[in-house]
Amino acid sequence: MKYEKEIARRRTFAIISHPDAGKTTLTEKLLLFGGAIQVAGAVKSNKIKKHATSDFMEIERQRGISVATSVMCFEYKNILINLLDTPGHKDFAEDTYRTLTAVDSVILVVDSVNGVEEQTRRLMEVCRMRDTPVIVFINKMDRDGKLPFDLLDEIEKELNIRLHPLTWPINMGKEFKGVYNLYEKSLQLFTPNQKSDEENTVQIPDINVSLLDQKVGERDAAQLREDVELLDGVYGALDKNEYLQGKVAPVFFGSAVNNFGVKELLDTFIQIAPEPLGRSTDKRFVEPDEDKFSGFIFKIHANLDPRHRDRIAFLRVCSGRFQRNTFYKHTRLEKDVRFSNPYSFMAREKEVIEDAYPGDVVGLFDTGNFKIGDTLTEGEMMQFTGIPTFSPEIFKELINKDPMKTKQLEKGISQLTDEGVAQLFTQHGGNRKIIGCVGELQFEVIQYRLLQEYGASCAFMPLNFYKACWITGDRKKLEDFVRFKQQNVMEDKDGNLVYLAQSEWFLNTERQNNPDIEFHFTSEFK
Numbered sequence: 001m002k003y004e005k006e007i008a009r010r011r012t013f014a015i016i017s018h019p020d021a022g023k024t025t026l027t028e029k030l031l032l033f034g035g036a037i038q039v040a041g042a043v044k045s046n047k048i049k050k051h052a053t054s055d056f057m058e059i060e061r062q063r064g065i066s067v068a069t070s071v072m073c074f075e076y077k078n079i080l081i082n083l084l085d086t087p088g089h090k091d092f093a094e095d096t097y098r099t100l101t102a103v104d105s106v107i108l109v110v111d112s113v114n115g116v117e118e119q120t121r122r123l124m125e126v127c128r129m130r131d132t133p134v135i136v137f138i139n140k141m142d143r144d145g146k147l148p149f150d151l152l153d154e155i156e157k158e159l160n161i162r163l164h165p166l167t168w169p170i171n172m173g174k175e176f177k178g179v180y181n182l183y184e185k186s187l188q189l190f191t192p193n194q195k196s197d198e199e200n201t202v203q204i205p206d207i208n209v210s211l212l213d214q215k216v217g218e219r220d221a222a223q224l225r226e227d228v229e230l231l232d233g234v235y236g237a238l239d240k241n242e243y244l245q246g247k248v249a250p251v252f253f254g255s256a257v258n259n260f261g262v263k264e265l266l267d268t269f270i271q272i273a274p275e276p277l278g279r280s281t282d283k284r285f286v287e288p289d290e291d292k293f294s295g296f297i298f299k300i301h302a303n304l305d306p307r308h309r310d311r312i313a314f315l316r317v318c319s320g321r322f323q324r325n326t327f328y329k330h331t332r333l334e335k336d337v338r339f340s341n342p343y344s345f346m347a348r349e350k351e352v353i354e355d356a357y358p359g360d361v362v363g364l365f366d367t368g369n370f371k372i373g374d375t376l377t378e379g380e381m382m383q384f385t386g387i388p389t390f391s392p393e394i395f396k397e398l399i400n401k402d403p404m405k406t407k408q409l410e411k412g413i414s415q416l417t418d419e420g421v422a423q424l425f426t427q428h429g430g431n432r433k434i435i436g437c438v439g440e441l442q443f444e445v446i447q448y449r450l451l452q453e454y455g456a457s458c459a460f461m462p463l464n465f466y467k468a469c470w471i472t473g474d475r476k477k478l479e480d481f482v483r484f485k486q487q488n489v490m491e492d493k494d495g496n497l498v499y500l501a502q503s504e505w506f507l508n509t510e511r512q513n514n515p516d517i518e519f520h521f522t523s524e525f526k
């Protein structure tokens, strides 16, 4: 095992949350601990504030920020941490889902006032698909939120995961006094807007000592004793393996904006979060400690400079060592490629790197060779799996508004859909082009970028489809189906057949009438 040490010191994760729960704030505090930034306010929120129909500047701003903060890499206590950013806006949820395929664990931020929200639920579903280990940070304890036991109950029920609190809050809102660390048996006192440090930490050898009453008052001390007794009875010690298997999520309480409870979170994170894990391919499972390099592309970002058509592909290294100026096999295209300027995202500067190890994310300049999910190896013909394309929910027909620019439009739409901005379906045996997205905002992005980057103007005609399903099965049966349902059968970019259903009723009827055909809701069905 050549690179054991390098692997052991890496952790790659993402912070996920419903917008406004405090992801940006928490990210910033973590980066401050890692010394990656010096001042608060350096991390810009990348959320799109409004849903304006023509706010292109906002889209551009979003793109600029999101490339700058796509990966944040910092060192803390000798551990190299790769923090992958995930867009908060739900219209870009697919981007987030794909990013989650490149991490080994996540920190989920829950707002103590709002509890579990829509995006929290969706994001956790994706984590559950992959059994990704989760640590929960319950934020905004300085506000009057839901009661801690109620919050735990709600999260367990709604997200279908067992929780295990590692700290416990003493009151909340204006009365918030701090948290009790259930494992170190120490009390961390809360002072708004101050860095929590050792001075604020009081060791409590036994929860019954009067020191506790002195620090938080008799009433709260009594309540804490009662809570802790209950918690000890219910939870016992954290089983790290259950966490690593994604069955149990440790929970921390705190206030990100006050930098309270964040250090405890980070210290525990580096102790228990998994090292870079292996990944499945269509041929075999790849272990991180294999000598030979392999990795996959999980995100593609267009260059911000409209004069250059090149893009940045984000590669997650899965095994071995990636080296600059070395030929690797692009297994889908079956060709050898090499990179003279691969870069890492250390601190805020992009810097060219010589090599990278499992868990690392490398930015590669791409002139149109990559699609999401593409695999690079030292020659072995395999393809990483588990990077699904989800069934889109909004469908529009692409209308060319400038016949002189047909070529540009075709090229543009092809490249943008490679990037994963949307999905392109082409009429089976025809030329109609349908774009499928999960959010309206993506159509705006496409229209805007086609014009800016490719000089092509288009319009979108809304279509009344409910869902797109990939269909597989007996060849003869498929042919019959396609013949009868010509209007509803499309091909995706890889030539797979896709059935577009007008409604749930149609979908169910077709499924009943065609028992020999399988209908899939993600493209990962190989």
Ligand code: GDP
Pocket: 017, 018, 019, 020, 021, 022, 023, 024, 025, 026, 045, 047, 088, 139, 140, 141, 142, 143, 254, 255, 256, 257, 258
């Ligand atoms: P994101 O959308 O999840 O990235 O959320 P942000 O980090 O941008 O935070 C949303 C809002 O919540 C901002 O106004 C923050 O200042 C505020 N916020 C973050 N953490 C806390 C906290 O611990 N307490 C309170 N009261 N507000 C917070």
